[in-house]
Amino acid sequence: MSAALWDEDLGRRPASRLEGKVAIVTGAGSSGPGYGTGKAAAVLFAREGAAVVLFDADREAAEQTRQIIADEGGQAAVVVGDITTEDAAQAAVQAASSQFGGLHILDNNVGIVTRGDVTTTTPDDWRAILDINLLGMVNMSRFAVPEMAKGGGGSIINVSSISPRRPYSATPYSVSKGAVDTLTAAMAIDHGAQGIRVNGIAPGPLMTPRAAARQTEEQRALRRKSSPLGIEGSGFDIAWAAVYLASDEARYVTGAVLTVDGGVSVQGHRYR
Numbered sequence: 001m002s003a004a005l006w007d008e009d010l011g012r013r014p015a016s017r018l019e020g021k022v023a024i025v026t027g028a029g030s031s032g033p034g035y036g037t038g039k040a041a042a043v044l045f046a047r048e049g050a051a052v053v054l055f056d057a058d059r060e061a062a063e064q065t066r067q068i069i070a071d072e073g074g075q076a077a078v079v080v081g082d083i084t085t086e087d088a089a090q091a092a093v094q095a096a097s098s099q100f101g102g103l104h105i106l107d108n109n110v111g112i113v114t115r116g117d118v119t120t121t122t123p124d125d126w127r128a129i130l131d132i133n134l135l136g137m138v139n140m141s142r143f144a145v146p147e148m149a150k151g152g153g154g155s156i157i158n159v160s161s162i163s164p165r166r167p168y169s170a171t172p173y174s175v176s177k178g179a180v181d182t183l184t185a186a187m188a189i190d191h192g193a194q195g196i197r198v199n200g201i202a203p204g205p206l207m208t209p210r211a212a213a214r215q216t217e218e219q220r221a222l223r224r225k226s227s228p229l230g231i232e233g234s235g236f237d238i239a240w241a242a243v244y245l246a247s248d249e250a251r252y253v254t255g256a257v258l259t260v261d262g263g264v265s266v267q268g269h270r271y272r
């Protein structure tokens with residue numbers, strides 16, 4: 001008998017929100033001490049019961065995340081590679097299926113930032129950022145979708161930014177993330193019938209290790225002022241949103257881009 005849509009089980013919280021699921025997180029390391037969005041997501045996914053493939057170009061960074069998860073009794077495996085290469089994407093999906101028995105979650109987290117406008121960005125720089133920020137997600141999804149479909153479905157999360165709506169002085173980045181949001185909507189339609197939900201997260205300014213290395217105290221104060229809450233975001237704020245979108249709690253959520261920005265995009269002030 002199929003469950004009614006008011007079945008009480010739909011409102012019951014499982015002991016672990018991702019129990020029995022297998023995830024790939026791209027950029028699961030961090031570009032310095034602390035937690036970026038990918039490392040935070042990998043650690044929270046494991047705490048919520050998922051087995052996690054930690055995919056990163058930097059072995060040492062991914063190993064640090066694996067150690068944190070292992071110390072907490074979680075399950076994780078490292079795959080080293082670049083999200084833009086077919087072999088590496090295939091290796092990550094293969095690791096999920098051979099080591100953990102399938103694939104349910106892909107957190108397409110890697111993204112790079114370049115500053116500039118159309119007069120200062122060279123065609124090669126445009127190609128490089130679109131290659132990583134857009135085509136990297138396409139490449140990972142290309143191999144992840146068939147594996148998820150085999151198991152009856154899954155959840156893909158494309159990490160975007162509020163920058164398509166607030167495109168300040170980083171035109172190639174903003175354009176690449178705008179394309180990511182369109183990719184999210186198109187993939188949600190293309191793969192819904194396979195049971196695959198595809199959503200995005202649009203973070204506001206975060207104090208991740210990458211940002212910490214660049215921001216002055218003055219810039220950080222400006223960032224805080226740009227939020228009605230008066231605070232900066234962290235990698236964990238994005239990771240909790242990813243846990244929700246990855247879990248069955250979000251069974252009716254697809255094609256959405258969840259803004260996690262402390263209200264920056266609804267307030268007028270610039271943050272740079």
Ligand SMILES: NC(=O)c1ccc[n+]([C@@H]2O[C@H](COP(=O)([O-])OP(=O)(O)OC[C@H]3O[C@@H](n4cnc5c(N)ncnc54)[C@H](O)[C@@H]3O)[C@@H](O)[C@H]2O)c1
Nearest residue numbers: 027029030031036037056057058082083110111203206210
């Ligand atoms: N930090 C922010 O303020 C902020 C704001 C909005 C959106 N975002 C988005 O969040 C995501 C993560 O940002 P972050 O600052 O946490 O990341 P990060 O710079 O800490 O990088 C995370 C990891 O990605 C790996 N990586 C980079 N390029 C790779 C590639 N081609 N293949 C495989 N691994 C690669 C790095 O080795 C690193 O370990 C990005 O998509 C970014 O656009 C960040």
